[in-house]
Amino acid sequence: xxxxxxxxxxxxxxxxxxxxxxxxxxxxxxxxxxxxxxxxxxxxxxxxxxxxxxxxxxxxxxxxxxxxxxxxxxxxxxxxxxxxxxxxxxxxxxxxxxxxxxxxxxxxxxxxxxxxxxxxxxxxxxxxxxxxxxxxxxxxxxxxxxxxxxxxxxxxxxxxxxxxxxxxxxxxxxxxxxxxxxxxxxxxxxxxxxxxxxxxxxxxxxxxxxxxxxxxxxxxxxxxxxxxxxxxxxxxxxxxxxxxxxxxxxxxxxxxxxxxxxxxxxxxxxxxxxxxxxxxxxxxxxxxxxxxxxxxxxxxxxxxxxxxxxxxxxxxxxxxxxxxxxxxxxxxxxxxxxx
Amino acid sequence: xxxxxxxxxxxxxxxxxxxxxxxxxxxxxxxxxxxxxxxxxxxxxxxxxxxxxxxxxxxxxxxxxxxxxxxxxxxxxxxxxxxxxxxxxxxxxxxxxxxxxxxxxxxxxxxxxxxxxxxxxxxxxxxxxxxxxxxxxxxxxxxxxxxxxxxxxxxxxxxxxxxxxxxxxxxxxxxxxxxxxxxxxxxxxxxxxxxxxxxxxxxxxxxxxxxxxxxxxxxxxxxxxxxxxxxxxxxxxxxxxxxxxxxxxxxxxxxxxxxxxxxxxxxxxxxxxxxxxxxxxxxxxxxxxxxxxxxxxxxxxxxxxxxxxxxxxxxxxxxxxxxxxxxxxxxxxxxxxxx
DNA sequence: AACGTTATCGGGAACGTTACCGGATTGGCG
DNA sequence: CGCCAATCCGGTAACGTTCCCGATAACGTT
Numbered sequence: 105x106x107x108x109x110x111x112x113x114x115x116x117x118x119x120x121x122x123x124x125x126x127x128x129x130x131x132x133x134x135x136x137x138x139x140x141x142x143x144x145x146x147x148x149x150x151x152x153x154x155x156x157x158x159x160x161x162x163x164x165x166x167x168x169x170x171x172x173x174x175x176x177x178x179x180x181x182x183x184x185x186x187x188x189x190x191x192x193x194x195x196x197x198x199x200x201x202x203x204x205x206x207x208x209x210x211x212x213x214x215x216x217x218x219x220x221x222x223x224x225x226x227x228x229x230x231x232x233x234x235x236x237x238x239x240x241x242x243x244x245x246x247x248x249x250x251x252x253x254x255x256x257x258x259x260x261x262x263x264x265x266x267x268x269x270x271x272x273x274x275x276x277x278x279x280x281x282x283x284x285x286x287x288x289x290x291x292x293x294x295x296x297x298x299x300x301x302x303x304x305x306x307x308x309x310x311x312x313x314x315x316x317x318x319x320x321x322x323x324x325x326x327x328x329x330x331x332x333x334x335x336x337x338x339x340x341x342x343x344x345x346x347x348x349x350x351x352x353x354x355x356x357x358x359x360x361x362x363x364x365x366x367x368x369x370x371x372x373x374x375x376x377x378x379x380x381x382x383x384x385x386x387x388x389x390x391x392x393x394x395x396x397x398x399x400x401x402x403x404x405x406x407x408x409x410x411x412x413x414x415x416x417x418x419x420x421x422x423x424x425x426x427x428x429x430x431x432x433x434x435x436x437x438x439x440x441x442x443x
Numbered sequence: 444x445x446x447x448x449x450x451x452x453x454x455x456x457x458x459x460x461x462x463x464x465x466x467x468x469x470x471x472x473x474x475x476x477x478x479x480x481x482x483x484x485x486x487x488x489x490x491x492x493x494x495x496x497x498x499x500x501x502x503x504x505x506x507x508x509x510x511x512x513x514x515x516x517x518x519x520x521x522x523x524x525x526x527x528x529x530x531x532x533x534x535x536x537x538x539x540x541x542x543x544x545x546x547x548x549x550x551x552x553x554x555x556x557x558x559x560x561x562x563x564x565x566x567x568x569x570x571x572x573x574x575x576x577x578x579x580x581x582x583x584x585x586x587x588x589x590x591x592x593x594x595x596x597x598x599x600x601x602x603x604x605x606x607x608x609x610x611x612x613x614x615x616x617x618x619x620x621x622x623x624x625x626x627x628x629x630x631x632x633x634x635x636x637x638x639x640x641x642x643x644x645x646x647x648x649x650x651x652x653x654x655x656x657x658x659x660x661x662x663x664x665x666x667x668x669x670x671x672x673x674x675x676x677x678x679x680x681x682x683x684x685x686x687x688x689x690x691x692x693x694x695x696x697x698x699x700x701x702x703x704x705x706x707x708x709x710x711x712x713x714x715x716x717x718x719x720x721x722x723x724x725x726x727x728x729x730x731x732x733x734x735x736x737x738x739x740x741x742x743x744x745x746x747x748x749x750x751x752x753x754x755x756x757x758x759x760x761x762x763x764x765x766x767x768x769x770x771x772x773x774x775x776x777x778x779x780x781x782x
Numbered sequence: 783a784a785c786g787t788t789a790t791c792g793g794g795a796a797c798g799t800t801a802c803c804g805g806a807t808t809g810g811c812g
Numbered sequence: 813c814g815c816c817a818a819t820c821c822g823g824t825a826a827c828g829t830t831c832c833c834g835a836t837a838a839c840g841t842t
Contacts, residue, residue: 152554152557152558153558154499154560155558155559155560156495156498156499156504156560157499159495160493160495160496160499165495167538174524175514175520175523175524175527176517176520176521176523176524177520178515181514181515181516181520182515184514184515185513185514185515185541188514188539188541197538197555197559198538198539199506199536199537199538200527200537200539202524202527215491216536218491219491219492219494220494220536221493221494221495356721356722356725359725360724360725363725381722382695383695383720383722383726385699386695386698386699386702386726386727387722387725387726387727388725388726388727388728388729389727390727
C-alpha cells in the first residue's frame with residue numbers, strides 16, 4: 105500500500121528506475137549530485153528494497169532452513185540459538201521446521217524448504233529416518249546441506265556432532281571406575297547415528313575393562329510420553345547397578361522412575377545422562393551428565409553451511425566435525441558405599 | 444537451475460504460460476484434455492509453483508514473524524510450538540526473531556520483519572521496552588499484530604496472556620495460608636506488563652489477609668547471568684519466610700542460591716515459582732509452581748493473528764484474552780512445621 | 783572536422799506467476 | 813447463410829528490482 109518503491113522515487117525525482125537503482129547502490133556512473141538527491145529522498149521516505157523482488161531476480165532467498173525433530177527441547181533450542189547468531193550476522197534469516205520425529209514429515213518438510221527456495225539446509229535427522237535419498241537428490245541439485253547432531257554417513261555432506269563416542273566412553277568408564285559392573289544403557293531409536301556412536305563408546309569402555317557386553321542391558325526407547333517407565337522396569341529385572349541414559353528426556357524419565365520406586369541413587373544404582381539441561385545440579389540427586397556444546401555445534405554447522413553457500417565451495421568435503429563433550433560428575437554417580 | 448517453471452511446461456506442450464497457469468489452477472475455461480496434459484506433465488516433472496514469484500505478485504509472503512526475547516527458554520519454545528502448529532496448518536511459515544531483551548534490537552527486528560513482508564507479527568515485548576510507538580506505526584499501516592505474554596495496553600491490538608494476576612494471587616494466598624507472613628517477591632524488570640500484573644496479584648492477596656505491603660521485600664532482577672544471587676542475599680536481610688519468584692530463571696536462581704546457603708526449604712523459607720519447567724517435580728526439593736499454558740497461549744495468539752490476516756478483520760478488537768494458570772503445590776511450599 | 787572518450791542517464795528485458803483483455807474457432811439458431 | 817455465443821486459448825502487463833545495451837551530450841584528440 106504505502107510501501108514505497110524505486111519507481112516512486114524515480115517518478116518523484118523525474119529519473120528512471122535504473123538511475124535510482126544505481127544511485128542507491130552507489131554506482132560510479134551516477135552524478136554525485138543525483139546520488140545525493142536520490143539517497144536523501146529515499147532516506148526521507150524510509151525506502152527499503154523489497155527482498156522478495158530481489159529473491160526473484162537473484163534466484164536466492166537469503167533464508168536458510170533449519171530442520172530439527174522438535175524445538176521444545178533444550179539441546180535443539182540452544183543449537184538454533186547458535187545457528188541464528190551466525191545467520192543474522194551474515195544477513196540471512198532462519199526458518200525453522202519441525203519433523204516431530206516422523207520420516208514422512210521430514211520429507212514433506214524438506215520439500216517445503218526447497219519450494220521456499222531456501223539457500224541451504226541445516227538438518228538434524230528424525231529418529232525414524234533410515235534412508236536419506238531425499239537428501240541425496242537435493243545435493244545433486246547443488247543445494248548446500250549440512251547435517252548436525254543426528255547425522256548420516258550415507259550423505260556426502262559436512263556434519264557437525266558432539267563427540268558421542270568419546271562422551272559415552274567417558275561416562276561408561278566413569279561408572280566402571282566407581283565400581284559398577286552391570287551398566288544398563290537406555291538409548292534412543294537405533295537408526296540414528298548418535299545412537300550407534302554412543303553405543304560403540306559404551307561397548308568400548310566395557311571392553312577396556314574386560315566386562316562382557318550384555319545385550320539385555322541395552323534398551324531403545326521411542327519418543328512417546330510414557331515409554332520410559334516400563335522400559336526402566338524391564339531393565340531393573342536385569343538387576344543393573346548403573347544407568348547410562350543417552351538423552352535429556354531419557355535421563356529425566358529414568359530419574360523419575362527410579363525415584364518413584366524408591367531406588368536409592370547412587371547407592372543402589374548410579375545414573376549419568378547425556379544431556380543439556382541446565383538444572384541438572386538442582387535435581388535430587390543432582391545428576392551427572394555428559395554435556396554437549398549445543399551452541400557451538402549450531403554455530404559451527406551454520407558456518408559450514410555459509411562456506412558452501414557463499415564460498416561457492418560446491419564440492420562439500422564430507423568430513424565430520426566432532427566437538428568434545430564435557431563430563432560433569434554430580435551426586436547421581438558417586439562411588440557407592442556398598443561397591 | 445533445474446527447477447522447472449510454468450514456462451518450461453508451456454514450451455514443452457506448445458502452450459502459452461497463461462494456459463498452463465489456468466490449467467494448473469483448474470480454470471473452467473481450459474479444455475479437460477489440455478488440463479490433463481498439463482497436470483500430468485507438471486506432476487511428472489515435479490513442478491512446484493515458485494512462492495517468491497507469488498509473493499511478489501500478490502504482495503504477501505505467507506510468512507508470519509514471531510518476535511520473542513529469546514528462544515532458549517522453555518516458555519517461549521513451547522509457545523512457538525503452539526504458533527507453528529497453527530501456522531503450518533494454515534499454509535503459513537514462521538520466521539522467528541530474538542530481541543535478547545534489548546529495545547534497540549526489538550526495533551531493528553521489527554523493521555526486518557516488515558521489510559521481509561511478513562503478513563503479520565506475533566510479539567512478546569522485550570523487558571527493556573517501555574515505548575511501543577514503533578508498533579503503533581505499523582498498526583496504522585494495517586499490519587496485523589498480536590501481542591502475547593509480554594503485552595502492552597498502549598497498543599490497540601489483541602493480546603493473549605496467562606492470567607498473571609490470578610496466578611500471582613493464588614500463589615501468594617497459598618503461601619499465606621501455609622503460615623507465611625513475610626513473603627518476598629523476586630520479579631523481572633518493571634516495564635513489562637506481566638510484572639505489573641503479578642505484582643498486583645501479590646499485593647491483592649496480601650491485602651485480603653491484612654498483611655501490609657512492604658516494598659523492601661520486592662526486588663527486580665535483570666537478565667544477567669549472576670544477578671540473582673546477590674539479590675537473594677539482599678532479600679534475606681529482610682528475613683523473609685517465603686519467596687515468590689516470577690519466572691523460570693528467577694525461581695531456579697532462587698532455589699540454587701538458597702540451597703547454597705543451606706537455608707532449609709520449606710522449613711525456613713518456602714518457595715513457589717511462576718514457571719514452565721517440566722522438571723520442577725524432580726528438583727530438590729520439588730518446586731511448587733504456577734504453570735502457564737504456553738502451548739495454548741501460542742495457539743490462541745496465532746489464531747487471533749490469522750483472523751486478522753485472512754478475515755481481513757482490519758479493525759482489531761483490542762481485547763486481552765487471559766488464560767487461567769494452574770498452581771501445582773510441591774515440597775518447596777509445604778506448611779512449615781515451625782509456623 | 784571527424785572521430786573517440788567520458789560522464790550521465792534512460793529503455794527494456796528478465797526473474798515466475800497471474801489477471802485482464804482480446805482473438806480464433808466452432809456450433810447453433812434464426 | 814449469416815450472426816452470435818460459447819469454448820478455448822494467447823498476448824501482455826504487472827509485481828520490484830537489476831543489468832545489459834544504448835543514447836546523448838560535452839569534451840578532447842588527431
